Amino acid sequence: MKTDNDKTFQDLNDTEYKYGFVTDIESDSLPPGLNEDIVRAISSRKKEPEWLTEWRLKAYRHWITMTEPTWSNVHYPKIDYQALSYYSAPKQKGDGPKTLDEVDPELLETYEKLGIPLREQEALAGVVAVDAVFDSVSVATTFKGKLEELGIIFCSFSEAVHSHPDLVKQYLGTVVPYKDNYFATLNSAVFSDGSFCYVPPGVRCPMELSTYFRINAANTGQFERTLLIADEGAYVSYLEGCTAPQRDENQLHAAVVELVALDNAQIKYSTVQNWYPGDKDGKGGIYNFVTKRGHCRGHHSKISWTQVETGSAVTWKYPSCILKGDYSVGEFYSVAVTNHMQQADTGSKMIHIGKNTSSTIVSKGISAGRSQNSYRGMVKVLETAENARNFSQCDSMLMGGSCGAHTFPYIDVGNPTAQVEHEATTTKIGEDQIFYCNQRGLETEEAVNLIVNGFCKEVFRELPMEFAVEAQKLLGISLEGSVG
Amino acid sequence: MALLEIKDLHAGVEGIPILKGINLTIDPGEVHAVMGPNGSGKSTLSNVLAGHEAYKVTRGEILFGGKDLQELAAHERACAGLFLAFQYPVEIPGISNMYFLKAAVNAVREYRGEEPLDAMDFIELVEAKKSVMKIRDELLARAVNSGFSGGEKKRNEIFQMAMLEPTLGILDETDSGLDIDALKIVADGVNALRSPDRGFLVITHYQRLLDYIIPDHVHVMVHGRIVKSGGKELALELEDEGYASWNGEEGL
Ligand SMILES: Nc1ncnc2c1ncn2[C@@H]1O[C@H](COP(=O)(O)OP(=O)(O)OP(=O)(O)O)[C@@H](O)[C@H]1O
Numbered sequence: 185m186k187t188d189n190d191k192t193f194q195d196l197n198d199t200e201y202k203y204g205f206v207t208d209i210e211s212d213s214l215p216p217g218l219n220e221d222i223v224r225a226i227s228s229r230k231k232e233p234e235w236l237t238e239w240r241l242k243a244y245r246h247w248i249t250m251t252e253p254t255w256s257n258v259h260y261p262k263i264d265y266q267a268l269s270y271y272s273a274p275k276q277k278g279d280g281p282k283t284l285d286e287v288d289p290e291l292l293e294t295y296e297k298l299g300i301p302l303r304e305q306e307a308l309a310g311v312v313a314v315d316a317v318f319d320s321v322s323v324a325t326t327f328k329g330k331l332e333e334l335g336i337i338f339c340s341f342s343e344a345v346h347s348h349p350d351l352v353k354q355y356l357g358t359v360v361p362y363k364d365n366y367f368a369t370l371n372s373a374v375f376s377d378g379s380f381c382y383v384p385p386g387v388r389c390p391m392e393l394s395t396y397f398r399i400n401a402a403n404t405g406q407f408e409r410t411l412l413i414a415d416e417g418a419y420v421s422y423l424e425g426c427t428a429p430q431r432d433e434n435q436l437h438a439a440v441v442e443l444v445a446l447d448n449a450q451i452k453y454s455t456v457q458n459w460y461p462g463d464k465d466g467k468g469g470i471y472n473f474v475t476k477r478g479h480c481r482g483h484h485s486k487i488s489w490t491q492v493e494t495g496s497a498v499t500w501k502y503p504s505c506i507l508k509g510d511y512s513v514g515e516f517y518s519v520a521v522t523n524h525m526q527q528a529d530t531g532s533k534m535i536h537i538g539k540n541t542s543s544t545i546v547s548k549g550i551s552a553g554r555s556q557n558s559y560r561g562m563v564k565v566l567e568t569a570e571n572a573r574n575f576s577q578c579d580s581m582l583m584g585g586s587c588g589a590h591t592f593p594y595i596d597v598g599n600p601t602a603q604v605e606h607e608a609t610t611t612k613i614g615e616d617q618i619f620y621c622n623q624r625g626l627e628t629e630e631a632v633n634l635i636v637n638g639f640c641k642e643v644f645r646e647l648p649m650e651f652a653v654e655a656q657k658l659l660g661i662s663l664e665g666s667v668g
Numbered sequence: 669m670a671l672l673e674i675k676d677l678h679a680g681v682e683g684i685p686i687l688k689g690i691n692l693t694i695d696p697g698e699v700h701a702v703m704g705p706n707g708s709g710k711s712t713l714s715n716v717l718a719g720h721e722a723y724k725v726t727r728g729e730i731l732f733g734g735k736d737l738q739e740l741a742a743h744e745r746a747c748a749g750l751f752l753a754f755q756y757p758v759e760i761p762g763i764s765n766m767y768f769l770k771a772a773v774n775a776v777r778e779y780r781g782e783e784p785l786d787a788m789d790f791i792e793l794v795e796a797k798k799s800v801m802k803i804r805d806e807l808l809a810r811a812v813n814s815g816f817s818g819g820e821k822k823r824n825e826i827f828q829m830a831m832l833e834p835t836l837g838i839l840d841e842t843d844s845g846l847d848i849d850a851l852k853i854v855a856d857g858v859n860a861l862r863s864p865d866r867g868f869l870v871i872t873h874y875q876r877l878l879d880y881i882i883p884d885h886v887h888v889m890v891h892g893r894i895v896k897s898g899g900k901e902l903a904l905e906l907e908d909e910g911y912a913s914w915n916g917e918e919g920l
C-alpha cells in the first residue's frame with residue numbers, strides 16, 4: 185500500500201548533530217605520518233618502558249606487511265594513513281591535573297555541553313566513576329579513592345603502564361594479539377591512551393565504571409586501548425559512552441578492548457556510541473573500526489557485551505567472546521541504528537572451546553534513510569567444546585524503502601553434541617502500527633519512538649538503568665524525522 | 669449541534685473510489701449501527717473518519733463537533749475525542765499495554781490542556797475501568813495486543829475506549845469473533861459509556877450485538893453508499909432477508 189508516509193519516509197532526519205562543536209585548546213601533536221620514528225616518539229612522550237616500545241614496534245613492523253580488509257559490507261574512500269597524525273594531547277603545565285580544579289575549564293565546559301557534568305558526578309558520591317578521556321590523554325579520574333580501598337585499579341592505560349607494569353605486561357595482547365587484524369595491529373603500534381581496570385579476587389565492584397571518549401583535534405586518528413581484568417570471583421560492570429564534535433573530514437577511530445575473566449569472574453561491558461555520523465549526504469563522520477574481545481579464561485566465567493550504536497559514518501565492529509573456561513558464558517546484546525548514508529557492519533563472534541559453554545546473541549538492526557545495516561556473526565564450536573549451546577537472534581527493522589538490512593551468520597560446529605540455534609526476522613516499521621498509535625492520540629514521532637523502543641526492548645533491559653534511559657533518548661534523536 | 673455530520677462523502681484508496689456519497693448525521697447521545705456486505709466500505713468509512721493517510725477524501729465534508737475533521741491529523745482527531753476500536757487491532761511488541769495506555773491517556777490530556785496523570789492516578793483510573801471489561805492484570809503487563817486472543821484484543825479495544833472517554837466511539841466489527849460471554853462484556857462496556865453527550869457508530873454484521881447495544885438508527889451500506897436507513901427493526905429485517913435485494917444495484 186502506497187501512502188503519504190512513503191513520501192515523508194524520504195524527508196529524512198534534519199536534526200543537526202547536537203554535539204557538533206570544536207573545543208579550542210592548543211594540542212601538542214606529532215606531525216602527520218607513520219614510521220618507526222613516530223612509533224618511538226609516541227612511546228617516549230608517554231615515557232614508556234622499553235618492552236612496550238618494542239611491542240609497539242613489532243606491531244608496526246607487522247602492520248606494514250598487512251593489507252586493509254575488504255570483506256565487510258562497508259564502502260569508504262581509501263584512508264591515507266600517512267596523512268593522519270598519530271598523537272595529540274591537550275597541552276598541560278607540569279604533571280597533569282590532580283583534581284578537577286586543575287583541569288582546563290574549556291575542556292570541562294565541553295563535557296558539560298555533552299551532558300557529562302564531572303563536578304556533579306563527583307558530588308553524586310559513588311554512583312558512577314568516570315575516567316574521562318579527552319582526545320588521547322586522561323584528564324580527570326574520579327572516585328579513585330573509594331575504589332582503591334577495595335583494591336580495584338581503575339586508571340588511564342598510560343598511568344597503569346607506570347603504576348602497574350606487571351599487570352599490564354601480563355595481560356596486554358593476550359586477548360587481541362598484536363598480529364590480530366589490520367586495525368588492531370595499527371592500534372598496537374600507535375595506541376594513545378584508554379582505560380585500565382583490574383578487580384582483585386572476590387571483589388564485586390560497587391559502582392558502574394564509566395569512560396566517556398571524545399575525539400577532538402582535527403585529523404587525529406584515535407587509538408584507544410582498554411584492558412579490563414576480573415580476577416577470580418570478581419565482578420565489574422563497565423560503561424563506555426562516546427560523542428564527537430562535528431567535522432567535515434572523516435576521522436579514523438581504531439580502538440582495541442581486551443577483557444579477561446578468570447574463574448567465576450563476571451564482566452559486563454556496555455557501550456553507547458553516538459559519534460558524529462556525517463551529514464545527510466554522507467559528508468564527514470567517524471570511521472569506527474574497533475576490535476573488542478573478551479576472554480572467558482576461567483571456568484564459570486561470564487562476559488556480556490551490550491551495545492547501542494547510533495553514530496559513526498562507517499562502523500566495523502564485532503565484540504566477541506572466547507569461551508575457554510568450562511561452563512563459561514558469553515553474551516552479546518546489540519542495537520545498531522543507521523540513518524542517512526551511515527554504514528554499519530557489526531555483529532559478534534562466539535568461539536566455544538571449553539565444555540558446557542554457552543552463548544547468546546541478540547542483535548537488533550534499525551535502518552533508515554539510505555543507510556546500510558549488516559549483521560555479521562560467527563558461532564564456532566571447537567571439537568573440545570562438549571555440550572556447547574548457542575542461541576542467536578537477529579532482527580532487522582526497515583524504515584522506508586531506500587535502506588538495506590543484511591544478515592551474514594556463519595556457523596561452524598566441530599562437536600556433534602553442540603546445539604546451535606539461529607533466528608532471523610526482518611520487518612518494515614508498520615504503517616498500521618503507527619496509525620494505531622496515532623488513533624490513540626500519539627504523534628507519529630512519538631509512535632515511531634515507541635515502536636522502535638519496543639523492538640529493542642530485549643537489549644535495553646540489559647543496560648544499566650541510567651544508560652538505558654540515555655540510549656532510548658539517543659535512538660529518538662537519531663531517528664527523528666525518519667517517518668512522516 | 670450534531671456530533672458528527674458526514675455530507676456527500678466520496679473517498680478511495682490509491683485512486684480507487686470506495687465511498688460514493690455517504691450522508692450520515694450522529695447527534696450526541698445516539699447510537700448508529702452500520703451494516704452491510706463484505707467489501708461495501710464500512711472499514712473504509714472508519715479509516716477515513718480516523719484520518720488514515722492512505723484513504724483520500726475526494727469530495728464532500730465531515731464535521732466533527734462542527735469543525736472540519738479533515739483539518740486535523742489522525743492523532744489530533746483522537747485527542748479531540750474520536751475513538752476507533754479497530755476491526756484488526758495491531759500488535760506492538762516490547763511495549764506493555766499499561767505503558768502504551770498511559771502514553772495515550774496523557775497525550776489526550778495534554779491536548780486538552782490538562783495535567784498529565786502521575787503513576788498513582790493512572791493506576792487508580794485503570795483499576796476503576798478494568799473490572800467492567802474483565803481485563804486481567806496479566807493482560808495489562810503484556811505487550812500491546814501481543815499474543816492476545818481475538819476476543820482479548822477486542823475487549824482491550826473497548827477498555828482503551830473506556831480509559832480515553834471519547835465523545836465519538838466507532839466500533840468496527842468489535843463483536844466479530846467474540847463468544848457469547850465476551851459479547852456481553854463488550855456490550856456492557858459500551859453501555860456503561862453511553863451518555864447524553866457521547867455518540868457511537870457501531871459497525872456489525874450481526875443483529876445479535878444490537879440486542880445488547882440497542883441502536884437508535886440502523887443504516888445499510890452497499891457499494892459505498894447508504895442504501896437504507898431505519899430504526900432498530902431494520903437489523904432484524906436484514907437478518908431474515910440478507911442484502912440480496914441491493915446486490916447488483918451497481919450493475920456488477
Ligand atoms: N488499503 C486498501 N487498499 C486497497 N483496497 C482497499 C483498501 N482498503 C479497502 N480496500 C477495498 O475497498 C473495499 C471496501 O473495503 P472495506 O474494508 O472498507 O470493506 P468492509 O465493508 O469493511 O468489509 P468487511 O465487512 O469485510 O470488513 C474492498 O473492495 C477493499 O478491497
Ligand SMILES: [Mg+2]
Pocket residue numbers: 710711712755840841
Ligand atoms: Mg471491515
